Amino acid sequence: MIVKFFKNSGGGSANATMNYLLGKENDREGARLLSGDPELTKRLSDSLNFQNRYTVGVLSFEEVNLPDDDKRAIMESFESSLLAGLDKDQYNMTWIEHTDKERLELNFVIANVELTTGKRLQPYFDRVDRPLVENWKQVTNHEYGLTDPHDPDKAQAVKTLNRQNLPKEVQQLKAQI
Template identity: 45%
Template structure:
């Protein structure tokens, strides 16, 4: 499971609700799990904040049939308890919509199909939150990236480990080779014989860049590099002169080109690790991750989640300290209270109590 927050949120409530359920509430594979879409829409439309709503999705690799309704409910409960920590249920509104129309894909982006050749679907739990605290009407921003991302990531890790869901941090989900290179000049509509000298130079320059990049990836896959310095030496052995090294790239010069070649594929960044490009090392890394997952990683996630929730609780309770729940109307207390005659209503006539009619003792 992966938690994603969308960047949008400044418009009215019609667009997000229509996206989740369709304009006529008939989107295929969409169903409301919690909340009322029309109430959520009206709450969003009733505010005039710069960001009226927060939306996102809990995206699963698992198919809808692999996760029970009970587990879905627990995951949604824990998400609300994390995002709205310190608030009561009547202080916020959250619409949950299930989508089952997305195709499941492998790490290369290819659609996975079943034995009958039909695409396998995966589960999405979409949430839509009006940015309003319901008791006070004050602005409620349930997610600030800089303040809440670590806490949300911790929630994600705990849920994945607790319910044995596919983990996006699992090393097996990463590509061994990042075989994508720079874009070529926009020459699709021009025949090669009609290239100008500049276009010919750019095309040849790009071809050399792709050649060097593919060469380095091939060596990395065979375990030839222990560190980034070894990559630089390999480039020098191919007749390249190292001109500039930055966090994300290595620039080299070649005798036949006036312009330097900037090698900026992921393997040339300072984050290079040989394990990311070795099949055997990846296997060992996977085993180590499995050993750590239920121990070190889970413990760290629980600590981060607990401390983050503590701080967020303090923030929410301070911001909405005046948002008190109205005292409920007590029918039994009302029935026991003495009847009072309204001021403007005439009193009913009641005859006086007759005096004692026994003979007087006064002589």
């Protein structure tokens, strides 16, 4: 399993996000509502005047499917880790399952507001929360016997060049090619 937060996705209307996740008429093939209320999440997110009104992400599994009890336990564990110290009535989160890509995806949408105070809620701040989410991911992968993206058997024998690993000097580039 990997955990992915979608960059700066909370700036527009939550309606477009929900239309993608569930389909415009809630008819997307392979999509199933697991938890939460999509309409409430949309309306709540769209009513906020914060710059980023909602947070969207996914738990993506190489496995085609998992038992429903495992999915529920993983979702609850993720929520309690990411939103530590908050009760369920203090935040709004919707979970939508996708199985149309020959793997399991558990998509989530969080309205960025603490419900009892109306103040902005930042559920994920990358620089601070990335190690927490990475540790949660590794423990969860181990506990449930899920495919680990850090497994040495998954490493690519030849890494392709891209902006992140492109050498500064042309000589280094030629030698690498």
